[in-house]
Amino acid sequence: MTTTPAKDTAHTAAALALGDDALVLSHRLGEWAGHAPVLEEELALANIALDLLGQARVLLSAAGDEDELAYLREERAFRNLQLVEQPNGDFAHTIARQLYFSAYQHLLYGELAAGDGPFAPLAGKAVKETAYHRDHAEQWTLRLGDGTDESHARMQRAVDALWRYTGEMFQPVEGVDVDPSGLETAWLERVSEVLRRATVTVPDGPRTGAWTAGAGRQGLHTESFGRMLAEMQHLHRSHPGATW
């Protein structure tokens, strides 16, 4: 069964794109529960996951029924960035993903909050959460990059591996009234500065124009995503029409 949003407007499309980002990244962070390197990180990662899930619920509810949208759409109907669906990998991969995404989300919500569009109220709340998420990711990038030889090597690997998924964040999103190139400049500046302070080399591989750019927003995802959805959706789908 495939569920499509009730209203096919630009607002719905935008709510789905931003909502799916938050939903999928929240799910990935939820996978860390019980696996974190230190108890304080059990709390921090769960905390960020919860903030994101809260954002996802508001956004998906703006597009339709949150549970139908989360549990009954198939892979090709999801509009999230490929970045957020990337597997957790080691702690450095999770932190690099957080660094890239939270810097983007903070800038995006900052602009949306300052405007008078339909997402301004949500963005006004979420920008405070994303400031905390970004700080958490930046602090860990510094600790890992400028920590031990091993942590430095792992942080560099993670930063390199996820770099090619970052261009997609700056493709225009229908219904999101923000200048992507302005976001991109500010993002590059912020992330490069953090990486430099972390003694990590800023990757020089492709970001925009690569095959990945814009693909997630069009429902073209990476292989691990289908498996993630299978796990996330199986119980809900096993009991059609049930309420929980």
Add this chain to the structure above:
Amino acid sequence: MATAAARDTAGGRASDAPADDTADFQRAFDAAVAADERIEPRDWMPDAYRATLVRQIAQHAHSEIIGMQPEANWITRAPSLRRKAILMAKVQDEAGHGLYLYSAAETLGTSRDELLDKLHSGRQKYSSIFNYPTLTWADVGAIGWLVDGAAITNQVPLCRCSYGPYARAMVRVCKEESFHQRQGYELLLALSRGTPEQHAMAQDAVDRWWWPSLMMFGPPDDESQHSAQSMAWKIKRHSNDELRRRFVDICVPQAESLGLTLPDPDLKWNEERGQHDFGAIDWTEFRDVLKGNGPCNEERLTRRRRAHEEGAWVREAAAAHAAKHRNSETGAARA
């Protein structure tokens, strides 16, 4: 609070002090306990009291940490976004409880690292209940209702425990636990009133979790090795069997409102005693699980060890970064 004289020793132990002083300290301690005063970290306390508290608080902290696993097992499969948010918040609370409790234990002169090491090497235990698997979504509700319910029955009296830091930690823990318990009950209620399949799932979970929950109160009073001393020290306020009976009396009407049955044919109201009679607990199973032969003992400990080992490089990085940062600050201050 014990006497000022005892407090002045600032953590002095019986073995450090001259014999006659020790007798004075012991008298002051006994008087403080008798007067329901709180013993605080800098007060003199008997070595055995300290050791008992370290053991109990550490085991309690370990239970919070291991207890994250059976529930985290369902985070990625929670059937609605609302339930997923509730479950994530709950597992996060448990990590927080672990942190409070390790801090309380540290006031007794141990460290979190040392206690975690004892957990990982099997020298300290955690609650036997977390060695049971969560096989369906309804188990998340049964854990909330029954396991958290039993924990609260055990822990509310600990809010009046004679050791101040533990008692204060329990006040905070119990507030959150009772919230979790209501959520678990509400989850089961939704299932019980849902489709026939959901109702059956809820009943099956209660059938599997009922007896292990009763075992959470520990062995029967006549076999409980630490009880008498703990009660004399006012660490413990009620016996295992007393708390277990109280729990059964609370659960029976709740099960009725849930529309679920409890898996005990001998369970019935005893008019004469004004309490429920219930069937015999399988203490062989209890001892087996405690010995490490429960369904999930191996998985739980292995997973905890693995998280710790795989996180070692992260903790080392944080320490190395902090050391560099400290050095550079010191250098800057000198320059």
